[in-house]
Structure formats: structure tokens, C-alpha cells
Amino acid sequence: MKQIRLNAFDMNCVGHIQQGMWRHPRDRSTDYTKLDYWTGLARTLERGLFDGLFLADVLGVYDVFQGSSDAAIREAVQVPLGDPLLLIPAMAQATTHLSFGVTANLSYEPPFTFARRMSTLDHLTDGRIGWNIVTGYLDSAARAMGLDAQVAHDDRYDVADAYMDAVYKLWEGSWAPDAVQRNRTTGVFADPSRVRSVSHESAHFRMNGIHLCEPSPQRTPVLYQAGSSGRGRKFAATHAECVFVNGTSKSTVAPIVADIRKKAVAAGRKADDILIFVGATIVTGRTDEEAKEKLADYQRYASEDGALAHMCGSLGIDFSTYAPEDPITMVKTQAIVSNLEAIAKRPEGPQMTKKKLVESLVLGGRQKPIVGGPQTIADELIAWTTEADVDGFILARTVTPECFADFVDLVVPALQERGAYKTAYSDGALRQKLFAGGTSLLPDRHPAAARRGW
């Protein structure tokens, strides 16, 4: 049976996906500024043999709903928000196998310094780092960084392709595998003839220098990507090793998964060079009944305004101007186009309206929870892997960290009983853990390999 892969989904902030949960008496997300909060979470996830903790990020605020950022600030919708990279070293020190997928926006940092940050993390974690490649979707971020507005959606992916080429040169091509000698006797730390300056010149940026870091366990971090627009999928099929998709049903996600795998093969890669994760929110208890009671308890704290602030910001549309029966239709924006497509074009029911959309915000977010006891949840997760061909899940938090502790204590054993989940970590770097039989480095058929040349 397919071994289910698990990432926890979190963010260095209070409200992440399910808005309002911080008001629940047992929720601890308001402790996000404390290291103990994060090391405790990391230990819980490692106890449950999670493959990784995945950290989201944005660089602006959600200011589309009601034409201001007021609702986002009041309800703590991804603001305040700390840097995600800086959480990782302490969590890495507290764990041995858990990996860390970190979101970093390539639109606003030169490849040279960004490559150093990721290599440093890959060293310090002994190869447990992944990078979620994003290009941003908030105009507010672009303004904060000194632009008038963000670059148009598809153009952002052209910049991203150039950026990837630049960081591949640094990670894969600057230091030969035998460059570092660390030889106390000869006094040679590294052989200068095996270290070279790499350069990149494109319309988007210039770079000329040697990579500041010696080769880290994985060199290029495991590459994650979540874009599911047409252009986003093409980018993912070329570069990504793990892809996150969202979707309300197996039938809508299955063709997306098949398309990504097909595009990967067309790009000269193998269909299973890409692991596909689907976003999920799970509420569980010892029994189905207990899980339903828990859901009802959590629901009392859900924030509709918070959910709308988040959704409107990520779609670039202000639903506060819609009447209840107004239909949700496709509108061209420069934000996350595929999400709107998923809402507007849902095949499973009648035309989506503002009223129905609001009613669907069960826990303060657009992601509908899967609710049930351990066997119910295990059945549903396994059904996703067989019916939609996904490899695993990225689990959003509800009331945290109890939602993860519940999953670890109740669902993980049920999955293990079915033979659908590992009973121990395998050794090696993240890439070796994810792709059995491979090495810690990207395979030769990945485009990064073309930048080695030693």
C-alpha cells in the first residue's frame, strides 16, 4: 500500500488557514513569538513520524476585504507575522528527523544572499530543508518593497525560471564535489581550482561570484511548489519535487494530479519524481461522535470576517461589496487565479453565491474539515491516495497544538495498522527519506543537474 506522506502546515503567526481559532481557550497560537512553542510542536510532529513541518509566508497584509487591512489586523489573519526561516534552527536542534519546508518569495531577494540562507539551513539541519518557491500574490507586499504593484501573474513565473537558474548555478555548480579537503596536515581547506565563480545575467538580475557556502548535504534544498494555474503547473512540472494542491473533492483533484505528472514526464522527468500533497483540515477524536462534538466546540470560535479577509486578499476580490445572492464568477486578477477558479467553477453543485460561500466557511476558512474518529479519518485519507493519486497531505491547524497531538495519538496508529504509514523514519537527508533509492542530491534528469559541469 502507498505510504502516506505528512506535512504539518503552519505559519509564524496567530491566524493561518482557519481564522478565529486563537480565541479557543486551549489554543496556544498566540505564543508564536516563543521558541518553546515551536520546539514543542516540532517534537510532537516527530513523535508522529511526520515527514515535515511546512511553513507558509507572505510579505504583505490582506487589505482587499472592505478595502482595508482592519479586519486582518483585528482578527490576526496572518498579521502580525514573523520570518519563518528563523524558527527552523531551534526546531532542528530539538529534533533528529523532522524536515522543514519553508516558504520564501523569490521576488524580493537577490539569488546570491538567498542561496546562502538556504545552504546555511541545509548544513545546520543536516539536510532536512525544503524550499517552497513562491512569487507572491499581494499588492501590499509589492508596495512595502518599493514597487507600485506586483508583477503580473504569468510574468512572475518567467522571473522565477531565471531565478531558479541562478540559484542552481550557486548550489550545484560553484563548488566541485572534491573542492573541500579540510586537511590539517597540508593546510589546504579547499582547493581553489575546484571552486569557481558563477554568473547570471538576465533582464531580471545580475550576479557574479562564488557561492559563499561549501556544498551542503542536499546542495539544492528539496523543492516545493504550490501553483496550480496552467503556468504554475508548468513551472512545478519542471522544477518541483513536492507539489501542494488544494481542492474540495477527489474528483476535482485527480485530473490536476494526472496533469502535473504528465507534464513532468514531458519535461524529461519521471511521474513519481514529484510527490503530490493535498491540503486538509482534520478534526478527530476517539470516536466519530467525539470528533463531531469537537468540531462543534471549535466552530464557536470561527471568524467569518477573518476568513473573508484572508480569502479576499488571496483572490484579489472584495466580497464585502457582494449581496448574499450575487454569484461568484471568474474575475481577472493578479492574485491566486486558480483558487477563484476552484470556487467559481465547482462542478459538484449549483452556481456559487456569496451566501453559499460564507456558509462554507465552517471553521473560519475555505478548507472544509474532514471530521471523524481514527478509522473514519484513515479511510478518507487512504481513499484520497487511491482515487486522486495524491502522495500525502499537508495538514492545516485548527486549535493548536492539540490538533496535531490528536492526529499523532489517534490517526497515526490507525494508518499504521492499515500499513499506510511508516513505523520509523528512514535514514539520510530529506530527499533520501522522500525518494527511496535516491541520494541526497537531485537526480541527473532534473534541470539543476545541468548546472553542475564538474
Place this chain on the structure above:
Amino acid sequence: MKQIRLNAFDMNCVGHIQQGMWRHPRDRSTDYTKLDYWTGLARTLERGLFDGLFLADVLGVYDVFQGSSDAAIREAVQVPLGDPLLLIPAMAQATTHLSFGVTANLSYEPPFTFARRMSTLDHLTDGRIGWNIVTGYLDSAARAMGLDAQVAHDDRYDVADAYMDAVYKLWEGSWAPDAVQRNRTTGVFADPSRVRSVSHESAHFRMNGIHLCEPSPQRTPVLYQAGSSGRGRKFAATHAECVFVNGTSKSTVAPIVADIRKKAVAAGRKADDILIFVGATIVTGRTDEEAKEKLADYQRYASEDGALAHMCGSLGIDFSTYAPEDPITMVKTQAIVSNLEAIAKRPEGPQMTKKKLVESLVLGGRQKPIVGGPQTIADELIAWTTEADVDGFILARTVTPECFADFVDLVVPALQERGAYKTAYSDGALRQKLFAGGTSLLPDRHPAAARRGW
């Protein structure tokens, strides 16, 4: 008696100030990619009640000596080099009081994202963060970041003044002291009317947005600066709370210290609003004799080429083209002008020549070690505080971490016996520990305070 302040001086690399020491059998600096190496160092420093660990950084390689980066790469002279910020969270988790001063170059990162990184660290460390403000001095860094050459020396400080104003607005002005309510009952996390967008528009950059982080314990991190040129001292007198100076003798340093204090008063601050640290390399043992033997042992590993690669890079002059008797004179470069001034204009002896300069590289660096048993070292450090009016020292490593363990075990007790060193940490944030009677925030007479306005 004045209480001596201590920072350890280190860098996320193998060779820092004294080049070649990594070849010593007991040196562990080649473990710099491992978290345990750093948490162990942090615990040793906290055991010795060090005020802080100070982390240097550069963004390029030393490629001036012999017209290439070969010597730097071969001898591991600050290359390979990891990101310093990412070391801090794990060390913070391993300690309670030790602070972390981190070097970050403001020339290459927009204020908006940089301010978030520092606020995140200030939160995670509970207010134990300082920022060493640098503008860079390597053309190789500028080229790596896509420029043809670095900005001229004095112009870099104009950019820096504008940058400080932008980050002060984010740190001090964006969130009112009472903005964050964290109120589970009312459901208000933060009051939007008490959070405001700040903007900056100058020739150097534009910015418009709210600071992404809620106020951290210190808001603005403790500000460190090391520029000792005329323009650098003016910048320090305006902004810095801790200043690092270098100098071979108390008589050359004393007037620099007096000048910085005078300039601070002229800028509307108090003379003791600035703590002044002098760089020092110490080799100690249980007796003077044992310390001398240790020096002789260490000296066998010193790297002359490494020292020259470092020195030539930071001065922007290639001494490999000099004959032994060629005099060292002032040459206009865009690198660290004050260091060359210190070499060329040394009042204590005859004209400096290439040969004499090389002979002065005792341990693989330009900083001459202070050598002796605990009482000798204590005498010398106390003499610096009385004769040159410095407040403390920033101690470069030799053979590490044994050099810091030696200092903690031998010199700290000797200083404590004289009443010249604390016997326990005081409570509070770094700023409160450094400036008795103050709060965790910058005083009202500091220019950052003008950006509060709530």
C-alpha cells in the same frame, strides 16, 4: 570600579581574525556547520557571564591579495561562510541571558524584510538581539549582488542614514504600544486604529506598509557600529549604542574614544549612551609561562598568506606587489580606510614597511595578542578601561572553543576578584543589561524616538 563588558567575536566560518588556527589539532572551527558546535559555544560564554556573542559577516570573498580569491579559499579566510542570523535561534534556546550581536549589511536588503528578520529574532530571544550596522567594503560582494562595484565609502553612510530612518519608522512607529490586545473574550487581537502604515521615499529606496511584526521586547535592536573613519564616527555618534574600535595601543585609542563621546553629546545624546568596545586577542594560561608556551604552540599554525588575504581584502590594497622594504602609505580606496590609517600612521614607531607588517602577523592576523596568566591579563584589561576609557572588549578567537573556555575559567575569576566584572547577569532585555536604570526601549533622546509619535 568600571564593570568590564565582554563580547566574544566570531563568524559563521572557519578562519575569522587569526588565520590558520583551524589547523591546530584542538581547534574545532571546522565544525561551524553543526548546531551543537554553536550551542556549546553559547553555553561556555554564558557560564562566563559574557554580555554577548558578536557575529561578523561579509557578503563577498577576499580577492585582492595576488589578484584572486585563491589564498582565501585555500586557507578558509572567511570563506566558506554561512548566514549568521540562522545560528542565533538555536543558541538562544540553549541559553537564558547571553545576547547576540549580529552583523547585517544594509546595502543589499530592503528595510521592510530586514526589519521583520530582526523583530523576529528580538521576539524569539526575548530581547537579546543587537544589530551591527555595516555597509560592506568588498567589491566582490557588490558584483555578487549585481552591481559593477560598491558604492563609494562616504556615500554608503548617506544610504545608511536613510535606511536607519526607514527601519526606525517600522520598529518604533508602526504599532502603538497598546495596539496588541490578545483578547480572547472580545475577539480583538489588535486594534487596527493603533496600527499604521509607514512610508519612506528617498533616492535610495521606497517603502509603504505596516511593519509585519508586533512590537518586540526592544523594538529597535541594540545598535552596534564599528566604523571609525570620520564619517563612520559621525554615524556612530548619531545612532550607535555600542561601538567597536580597533587599535594597537591605549594611546591611539583614547582620543578616538573621546572623540566618539564628544560627537554623541554634540548629537544631543549622553557621553555614556555609547559603550565602547576594543578588539582584543587573548592567549592565557594558569601562569604567564604557560600562556607563552601556548602562544608558541598556536603560532606554529598561523597562516601568513591567510592573514595577507584578509588584510589586503579589507584594505583594498594588494601587498603581494610590495617588496619587503616598500613603505606602507595611505592610498585612497573604497574599503576600510581607517584600518590603513592605523597601519600607515602608527605614531609609536618608524615608517611601516611590508616586511614589518608581515612580522607583526603573530597569530595569523593584524591583531597582536595579549599574552599572560590571569593576573597579567586582568591588569591589562583594567588598564585599557582606565587609560583609554573603553567599556569593554570584543574577544577574537584563536584556537576555539578552548580560547573562550580558558578565558572563562581563568581570567573571569581574576576580573571578578578585582571587582571589575559582574558576578551574575542582571535581568531584562539586552538594552537593560547594558544600560542600568533604562528600559528595554531606546531613550527619548535617541533619533529613533522621533519616529514613535503615538
